[in-house]
């Protein structure tokens with residue numbers, strides 16, 4: 001037996017039992033037997049506890065352990081669940097570029113000195129609930145799977161120290177859940193978001209939608225309520241407003257309102273109200289038609305509301321372009337409607353028809369801006385739509401001007 005690069009007894013490939021990748025079952029057994037001894041040895045020896053690059057083949061459980069020296073898990077691979085719940089790290093704890101293949105738990109862990117997770121890779125649910133970070137927290141360049149978030153990194157009810165000591169640089173925060181954590185003053189510059197139709201979406205909302213609107217393959221990962229999701233967006237909005245980043249704050253406001261819009265549907269399901277809850281129950285146990293029927297009814301429940309109309313017409317007063325586009329649609333369609341009546345009655349030649357149509361457009365613009373008398377029901381409808389769209393436009397413009405004041 002020769003000595004590996006880490007100084008431990010090595011085998012043919014120059015790696016010791018701890019560093020060897022793709023361990024066989026026998027090697028994994030050996031690791032399990034030898035690791036406690038190694039842990040004790042490092043605890044007694046001088047200097048930090050260096051586990052750099054170890055490959056843990058089985059679940060590891062450090063629950064309630066106290067690391068009283070600096071500890072390095074840099075570039076380790078945890079092929080199974082890693083449990084660090086209620087662990088106390090008295091000195092620096094480094095998990096740089098570590099790979100958690102099957103999730104990790106740091107529930108109620110205490111980091112009394114720097115906690116460094118830069119470049120760490122999370123591939124399943126990770127729990128930091130009620131963890132206490134007392135010094136620097138580095139969660140920059142976190143590596144997450146491709147595509148929309150399908151699990152969360154729960155940093156709920158976490159106490160962060162001075163916000164200047166928390167770093168999420170280049171990490172995609174859509175995967176994080178900060179419910180119950182005060183994130184108002186954290187510096188969230190240069191973080192990333194999962195986006196859909198120009199809107200930032202957090203994992204909790206995808207989870208809520210999965211539970212309420214769709215029946216996709218796979219179990220929902222958490223049962224968030226519309227309240228939870230709205231609160232998560234509200235907290236993010238508070239952060240961005242605090243830092244005077246109003247465009248993003250407005251983006252999160254849309255998320256907040258979208259979550260609120262789900263509330264009647266959610267209430268119906270949980271209060272067993274007919275017909276939504278019955279349809280939901282059927283859709284859960286049957287494939288095909290029931291699911292389609294449920295999702296149609298659910299979508300109607302969500303969209304046919306004041307909030308739903310406000311969203312469609314003006315993204316809750318966040319978009320100026322949207323009410324303007326709708327105004328153009330309203331004016332031209334009412335003009336076309338009136339014009340087509342004219343054409344069918346008088347059989348005018350094309351040239352005259354164009355002229356008549358231009359006049360129609362002008363007339364309808366005046367109607368839309370409330371500057372023309374109403375003569376029939378169509379005019380009344382157009383004037384009412386005009387009031388509504390102009391109001392939404394006014395709200396959007398005022399909101400933008402006030403924010404940049």
Ligand SMILES: [Zn+2]
Nearest residue numbers: 004006016019
């Ligand atoms: Zn080694």
